[in-house]
Amino acid sequence: MTKHVSTRALAARGILAVRAEAPSDVKALIADLNKDWTSFKAAMAEKDKELAKKFDDVVTTEKLERINSSVGDLQKAVDDANAKIAALTVGAGSGQDEPKDKEYTSAFRAHFRKGELQASLNKGAAAEGGYLAPVEWDRTITDKLIEVSPMRQIATVQTISTGGFTKLFNLRGTSSGWVGETAARPQTNTPTFGSMTFTPGEIYANPAATQQMLDDAEINLEQWLAGEVDTEFSYQEGLAFISGDGTNKPRGFLTFVTGGAAAAVNPLGAIEVKTAASATAIAADELVDLVHLLPTAFTLNARWVLNRTVTGVIRKLKDGDGNYLWQPSFQAGQPATILNYPTTEMPAMPNLAANALPIAFGDFKRGYLVVDRAGVRVLRDPFTNKPYVHFYTTKRVGGGVQNPETIKVLKMAAA
Numbered sequence: 001m002t003k004h005v006s007t008r009a010l011a012a013r014g015i016l017a018v019r020a021e022a023p024s025d026v027k028a029l030i031a032d033l034n035k036d037w038t039s040f041k042a043a044m045a046e047k048d049k050e051l052a053k054k055f056d057d058v059v060t061t062e063k064l065e066r067i068n069s070s071v072g073d074l075q076k077a078v079d080d081a082n083a084k085i086a087a088l089t090v091g092a093g094s095g096q097d098e099p100k101d102k103e104y105t106s107a108f109r110a111h112f113r114k115g116e117l118q119a120s121l122n123k124g125a126a127a128e129g130g131y132l133a134p135v136e137w138d139r140t141i142t143d144k145l146i147e148v149s150p151m152r153q154i155a156t157v158q159t160i161s162t163g164g165f166t167k168l169f170n171l172r173g174t175s176s177g178w179v180g181e182t183a184a185r186p187q188t189n190t191p192t193f194g195s196m197t198f199t200p201g202e203i204y205a206n207p208a209a210t211q212q213m214l215d216d217a218e219i220n221l222e223q224w225l226a227g228e229v230d231t232e233f234s235y236q237e238g239l240a241f242i243s244g245d246g247t248n249k250p251r252g253f254l255t256f257v258t259g260g261a262a263a264a265v266n267p268l269g270a271i272e273v274k275t276a277a278s279a280t281a282i283a284a285d286e287l288v289d290l291v292h293l294l295p296t297a298f299t300l301n302a303r304w305v306l307n308r309t310v311t312g313v314i315r316k317l318k319d320g321d322g323n324y325l326w327q328p329s330f331q332a333g334q335p336a337t338i339l340n341y342p343t344t345e346m347p348a349m350p351n352l353a354a355n356a357l358p359i360a361f362g363d364f365k366r367g368y369l370v371v372d373r374a375g376v377r378v379l380r381d382p383f384t385n386k387p388y389v390h391f392y393t394t395k396r397v398g399g400g401v402q403n404p405e406t407i408k409v410l411k412m413a414a415a
Contacts, residue, residue: 026081026332033074037328040067044316068312071328075336076308078329079345083147085333105134112221112391113214115380137225138376141395144230150346151241154303155368156402160200165371167402169194169267194267198371200398201240201248205232208388225378229393241370241399242348250399253368254350254357257409262400271404273411279354280412282310284317284325290361290410291339298363298406303335303342305360307349314338354415362407371398 043064050057146152158165175189207228236249243252245261255262256271263270274293276286294302306314315326327337335342341361350356373396381390401407 026078026085029074029078029081030329030331033071033078033328034330036067036071036074040064040071040315041324043067068315071315072308072312075328076345078332079335082329082333082335083153105136108134108137109221111380112378115382115389137378138374140223140226141229141233141376142372144226145233145237148230148234149237149241150305150344151237151364151368151399152370154305154344154364155241155370155399156365157370157372158198159372159374161374163373164200165198165398167196167198167369169196196266196400196402198369198398198400199246200371200373200396201250202394202396203233203236203249204392204394205229206390206392208385208390210387211382211389212387214389225391225393228391233395237397238346238348240397241368242346244399246400250370250397251401252399253360253364253401253407254409256401256404257357257411266401266404268404271401271407271409273357273409275411276413278413279415280352282313282317282352282359282410284319286410287314287317287325287339287359288319290359290408291341293408294362295405298366299341301363301365302361303344303364304338305344305346305349305364306358307347307351308345309351310349310358311336311343311345313352352412354412356412357409358412359410360407361410364407367401367403367406369400369402373397 043060047060047064050060146157177188179185205228207225209224239252240249241252243254244250245252245255246265251262251265253271254260256266257263257273258270259273260270272293274286274290276282291299291302311326315324317325319325325338326343327340329336335344337343344364349360350358352358375395377394379392379394381392384390
């Protein structure tokens with residue numbers, strides 16, 4: 001176990017990086033993960049025997065929690081590697097390696113380094129000196145966001161070129177009737193429609209570099225900018241896609257639950273919740289009930305959404321036959337599962353607490369819509385914080401639940 005813990009510590013400090021381009025690294029991670037999972041089950045069996053004898057050894061408990069944490073760390077590393085593999089696969093098949101506008105890209109890079117205003121650098125010019133990044137830069141940042149943002153990996157992403165996106169909903173209402181061969185056929189009711197508008201808010205990052213670094217360093221400017229921006233963008237998006245209030249930001253899917261702030265926003269209604277018996281604990285049967293609460297039509301691509309802490313709790317749960325509900329990844333590209341459905345870890349999901357909404361289950365591809373306003377805008381600022389040159393980068397992003405019927409949420413009991 002020492003090796004696993006030290007590996008986790010290095011990864012947590014950014015010293016160790018998972019190289020998704022090397023499948024052998026992923027295989028090694030999965031091998032370590034399954035070794036730890038075997039150790040976890042053995043430790044859990046030992047703890048169950050203690051509890052059956054009404055004896056709780058703190059040493060066994062500490063050992064169990066340590067292994068549980070290591071399993072979580074290794075599974076997270078595997079999930080991160082899987083995300084990178086998926087991102088590389090998307091990039092490899094895009095056919096967009098060559099710049100679409102070489103002249104503008106070259107001019108923008110020159111402006112990035114020296115701040116020189118060139119005649120060709122005029123696309124989307126704003127009065128304050130902001131410029132739309134070239135297509136390649138926009139794609140680089142978007143690809144990085146897909147890699148690091150769990151919601152973008154599982155939701156539908158729609159790119160728009162206007163200030164908002166309105167979706168129509170068929171509320172049905174068509175009626176029919178049985179008639180005889182020659183009987184009159186009166187007019188029947190026609191369906192009604194509802195609408196919901198997804199309005200992007202603005203998200204920003206403000207990375208900086210010294211002018212000497214820009215002058216002298218042989219760096220890939222697109223990668224540098226994407227690396228600086230994606231961290232901040234993904235953090236802010238992660239919060240907004242889950243609990244955002246819709247004011248200058250996306251509406252989080254948890255606000256659409258019954259009784260939530262956005263419960264009446266979608267014409268199809270609110271997301272259905274199942275209330276747990278406890279305010280702080282989860283029973284295996286409650287997860288089974290949540291699965292069966294989702295209509296069969298949406299279970300094919302359904303998955304669990306929860307945070308790391310709650311995953312650690314569920315990892316200890318078993319079904320009536322003694323089988324663990326949680327199972328680790330067994331091969332590259334495959335996530336961990338709960339009740340045979342894949343899991344997606346989202347750090348911004350709530351922990352177990354009274355009235356909290358810690359677990360969601362459903363088809364998020366059909367349930368949640370991310371709206372990207374096309375174009376990343378960059379403002380070069382060499383004056384505010386000399387000798388640093390700041391690159392004030394903005395992107396307009398919106399989001400909300402497009403079909404509440406495809407998602408179910410577990411709500412903890414009141415205290």
